Amino acid sequence: MTARPPVELSIIVPCFNEAGNIQLFYNAICRVLTDMAWEIIFVDDDSPDGTSRIVASIAQQDARVRLVRRVERRGLSSAVIEGVLASTAPLLVVMDGDMQHDESILPQMIAPLRENRQDIMVASRHMEGGDSAGLAHRGRHLLSRTGIKLGQIFLKHPLTDPMSGYFAFRRDCFNQALPKLTGTGFKILLEMMLALPRSVRMGEAPFIFRERHAGESKLGPIVLFQFLGMLVERVIGHIIPMRFFVFAFVGALGILVNLAVSEGARFAGLNFGASQLTGMIAAIITNFFLNNCLTYHDRPLKGWLRLSTGFAVFMVGCSLGAYANIGVAEMIYHADRHWSQASAAGAVIGVVWNYAVASTLVWR
Ligand SMILES: Nc1nc2c(ncn2[C@@H]2O[C@H](COP(=O)(O)OP(=O)(O)OP(=O)(O)O)[C@@H](O)[C@H]2O)c(=O)[nH]1
Ligand SMILES: [Mg+2]
Structure with a gap:
């Protein structure tokens, strides 16, 4: 029996109604990551548009593609956590499945983790060279800016884009944060950072946030509500949920x-x-x-x-x-x-x- 080389990198992609983007996402990753053993884990919350079916058909042809299908569940953060837990790779990346996250910076994000120079690398829209132009409308810009300001008040780490949904990390770093993760809301990076000690080694890489390729955004006012909830939970959640x-x-x-x-x-x-x-x-x-x-x-x-x-x-x-x-x-x-x-x-x-x-x- 010939064994496959162990997977070095798992790319975790939370998806809800992303049927029109899956194939493109897979092609983009194949193009960019040519020198390492990787897998993509799509975590789909039983999307009515048939996202799971498309992932499954690609997975039948390429074993590097995996599907975690959750039924009667919703939630971006919990989807990411469950995707990470379904993999054993030492390195992980979280990316959106709508093509807004520029895959060409992946090598730059992964190299410092591979060489054990950093524990976590965040793709930032708000540092020199980055841009958040792809946010859907002015309301989304405002939501994002408010979230960043709020997040930075609570953070011990100097992050320019704590609301980013695009980041890479070492598994030991995730394991350290895991017991404190609630899995609620949209902002898993911020939750992880809040759970990690100041000593965690952290770097950033700029990227240009593209416009969504197909499908619709799932962000609405409810997300801000959940985000505030997550911050309050962090402060007093150990006393009253x-x-x-x-x-x-x-x-x-x-x-x-x-x-x-x-x-x-x-x-x-x-x-x-x-x-x-x-x-x-x-x-x-x-x-x-x-x-x-x-x-x-x-x-x-x-x-x-x-x-x-x-x-x-x-x-x-x-x-x-x-x-x-x-x-x-x-x-x-x-x-x-x-x-x-x-x-x-x-x-x-x-x-x-x-x-x-x-x-x-x-x-x-
Ligand atoms: N599994 C799962 N994935 C989700 C859920 N909500 C959103 N996602 C996925 O999370 C990623 C980010 O969601 P988006 O709606 O694109 O949010 P965003 O990119 O922050 O905001 P926009 O700029 O408005 O698109 C996408 O890949 C979504 O399909 C959910 O409830 N469950
Ligand atoms: Mg998006």
């Missing part, structure tokens, strides 16, 4: 929806009881869907059956939570405390209960 804060935030929005809808219903002529009920149902529905796309964005319920079962459990759970809320508040009120203290204690018990139900029974 970030997910809990998002859940409580969604709950607070629910109270506003409840008030607005019940007022509207009263105005429309419903009696007090009926308008309260309408407001409450509107709030539960809004909370359920906001939790599905924000709090549990990494494991959303999909399909009518799962959505309706999840909703039923959520509704029963929240009703019990409301019951616990009122019960605790009454108990404390009768123990001679001010009504505001009693009602705050009841609300805390209610939200903790609802969070426990949501995390264990609905979005498991």
